[in-house]
Amino acid sequence: MSFTELPVPSLETERLVMRSWQEQDFECLKSIFCHEETARYVGGARSEHMVWRQMATIIGHWHMRGFTVFAVERKDDGKTIGYAGPWYPLEWPEPEIGYALIPEAQGKGYAFEAVLAALGYVYDELGWETAISVIERENEGSRSLAKRLRAHLVGDIILPERPPAEIWRHLSPTAFKEQFGSRVVASISD
Structure with a gap:
């Protein structure tokens, strides 16, 4: 059994598809969402x-x-290591760039590379004029990444069934x- 192929473009960076x-x-996704430690900043384990x-x-x-978040795959071994990209759930105030990676892929610069590609895509291909990231206050890793991406804190947000979070523009x-x-070296293919 396989999914119907969607007309979702692929982005390629130096190390990622x-x-x-x-x-x-x-x-x-099970590696991210089924374990409390990896799911704690994405709505908790399920x-x-x-x-x-x-x-x-x-x-x-x-x-x-x-649009939707992309599956993020390492080029060197073809392993899916997480997701990154545009996301806009009903309760969000505006579209965001979200991401999550499996533990073994964290701390290696993959998130930075993927989010750069995602931002380039939403600005160049989708015509977005702005993007946010919703980050829980205790998520120091994502706050650090937001700062590295030169995003700035613009306020707090309370979401249904979630801890208090911040909006980073x-x-x-x-x-x-x-x-x-x-530094944005993503190529796009259909």
């Missing part, structure tokens, strides 16, 4: 059944919004290109 979701990516529903939500998001498309233009 960001692509549409495949059934085998469920294992990666059952495999609920992770399956989360995957369906991610895929369905493309049909409803015209990313650079405008023009400022992003000025700051990171030469």
